[in-house]
Amino acid sequence: MRAAYLDGLATLFYDGSIEIYNVDLHAELEGAKVWWKKLRSSSSDIEWDSLNLSDECKETVRGRQLLEQIVILDGVTVIPEFTFSDCWNLKRVIFANSVTRIERFAFYRCCSLTYIKLSINLEVIGEQVFDTCNLNSVFIPPRCREIGDFAFRSNKNLAIFHVPQDTEIGRFVFYKTKLFAKSPFRNSVESFIDHREEIYNWVKNINNDEEYSLHRIASSYQPTLEEIISIIVEKGLTPLRTENSIGITPFQYMLENPYTDVTEKDIIQSYIRKLLGED
Structure with a gap:
């Protein structure tokens, strides 16, 4: 276990050797x-x-408040319950791809946490893991089979929540978020109780209409330039700025998606080369 500054943030490199x-x-x-x-x-x-x-x-408590970033090192498979709860100044968490489980309350009330890059091998996110954080976007990797109750509740700025079709979602997972406020359902506890399955079906299929095919690619795990260009060549650059039903453009998905390194500049340059017959 060691600490250092990385990207200007006080960073803990967590190897799981010490019970925090x-x-x-x-x-x-x-x-x-x-x-x-x-x-x-x-x-x-x-x-x-x-x-x-x-x-x-x-x-x-003072020591926990010094943390601004946590890098989970390769070899860690489980983040134990409550491990980093109440780290109020924590802003970023980057998980090694060895992590398969995050146990309940692990990052509970990390109220400054705005960015996470989850392990591509993550299978389980426990109850209230990221409850009362400040995440803007969440991209659940394709192997995740379970998200526990209240896992992302009260992330008031959470507008992007990409989740695989086969992931089982617990109760009130994104209640009290911008995403739920933008949903076609009444923004209330009663609505979440009465329409739980409909709400989760809605969030899993926001981008499944053909109109939003570029959104679907841009929000997926490791979208490729080739996939994006195939649509851009057919439809032009307009879809890059087209908003889906919750007001998100494909470009916003690409900016927020931690699993992509495709930029708008890459897309435009490749598109121009296609038009000029250079590709």
Whole structure:
């Protein structure tokens, strides 16, 4: 386990060799309601001396607040429950492709977390793993078979949620998100209860109409330039700026998709070469 600066962020390189979560210290923190002081304030300062916490608990919490990025190293297969919960300043998490499971609450209430790149071999995302984070987009890899209850709830800016057809989705997975607010369903608890299967069928098929074939490619796992160009050659560049039913363009999917390195510049250059007969 080591820490360093990477891309200007205080980064923990997590190899799983040390148990980061301490159940007793977590219970002590929960009892003091420290996280509410943080989440409800625009300031990062906490009056530690006024809190009825042990020195060990204070030191542990302070250390967690230093983390801005976590890189999960190759060889780690499971992220244990609660491991990085309440890391309030954590912004980015990059998972090694060896990770197959993320257990419940692992990144719960990481309220600054805006970016994740999940393992391509991930199979299970546990209950409330990314609950109350600040993710804008989520791309679930094709091998993921299960997403637990409330896993992405209360990510208020979450507008892009690409999930494979065969993935089983638990209760209220993206409740209280921008995506659900844009859905054709009433934005309420009752609506989520009454129309759960319809809602999840809707989110899995947002881009399945032929009109959104470019959206479907751009949001998929590792979209290729060849796939994109095949549509652009047939339909022109207009589909790049066409919004789907929730207001997302293929270009936005490509910008957000952590599994693609295709850029709009690549597409336009390749398209021009096609027009000129150079390809």
